[in-house]
Amino acid sequence: MNDKTEDRNEGLEPRQQAVRGVRADAQRNINALLQSAMTVFATSGVDAPVREIADNAGVGVGTVYRHFPLRSDLIEAVFRQEIDACADAAVDLANKYKPVEALERWMLCYLEFIATKRGLAAALHSNDPTYGTLPICFVEELSPALKTLIETATAADEVSVKITPDELLWAVASLCTAVDNGDIEHAKNTVSLLVDGLRYRANR
């Protein structure tokens, strides 16, 4: 049916990725690494030692660096689906709720996503070059989704203060840095307060 045999990779586990032209053993290692990273990130945070991830996957450390030169590459791959889901949620919310409410709900959704991954918020703000591409990846994918929400709310006169999607993404991610220790409810309240700030200026 399909003349390209390389991409016959149906039946993979959810979070596994198929790459063209890689040897079968390499593909197995990639999958094992993604599986391992997912578990290790959940237990030890996204800043877990590379050796822990390698051991857990049953491969040498060099293999980790071969397939994922930057730690951000691994993080990105592990959470790609969730990032996508987050972007998709924007259109769903826009259909179900009135503009500001959709905006607020989306920001809380984004907060939930980041806040439940230990170390992710910190990684997003790290200067370490090994995390370098991570903010770009997140922002590039989510910024357009959020932009639409903001523009809709602005058009409906429910928000009038000029604010960029990037600023809001950044604010939410920042507020998540503290969640590891404290309560996620605090962060949610603060985000709601922020949205109220947007509403308030619209009214004066």
Added chain:
Amino acid sequence: MNDKTEDRNEGLEPRQQAVRGVRADAQRNINALLQSAMTVFATSGVDAPVREIADNAGVGVGTVYRHFPLRSDLIEAVFRQEIDACADAAVDLANKYKPVEALERWMLCYLEFIATKRGLAAALHSNDPTYGTLPICFVEELSPALKTLIETATAADEVSVKITPDELLWAVASLCTAVDNGDIEHAKNTVSLLVDGLRYRANR
């Protein structure tokens, strides 16, 4: 004039601290370390290598740990004066401006303080036990000052949403974690937006 000879320690440099009953050479090392840490923190951030601080002060690493067992002890000592100044600013602002404005200005002042110390915001949210006492120190000193500002604004009906000083301190410090990379103006705008959120709810 004074029968206690130990506390005749006038003429010290600004940021130096005098401790009772320490040997003269130890006191010299403490002062050198504070001076060194101040410089190194400014250039390399508060997470700079201990060896760098020790070398810069001309002492061995062991001496750092002797006088400042936790890194937070060193950070606390270096910034004590600025923390005090921040607390004092609360009463000055309360005298000069109307309640909400004083509150907003104080938060921006606190933001400025944290945001201009590289790594400090991250340290405040770190789980590392070596930073353990740091948040407590900051919150214990600043929480009462902020509490007064909030209560005054609430009494004047300029703010009605229930919010604790700790939540606001936490929010500001969180927003600073991203400042190392980006613009401090973003953070300031967000804080203003937050205060607007407090105002808005007061009006409905």
Added chain:
DNA sequence: ACCTGAACACCGTTCAAGT
């Protein structure tokens, strides 16, 4: 092509030896 893991660099922290 790909894998392994020893090796190196770097950093935090301790503690035996010295004054």
Added chain:
DNA sequence: ACCTGAACACCGTTCAAGT
């Protein structure tokens, strides 16, 4: 009492040797 710095543990990253 206090200081020094070698020593140890731990972690990131590379690369020679092997398949």
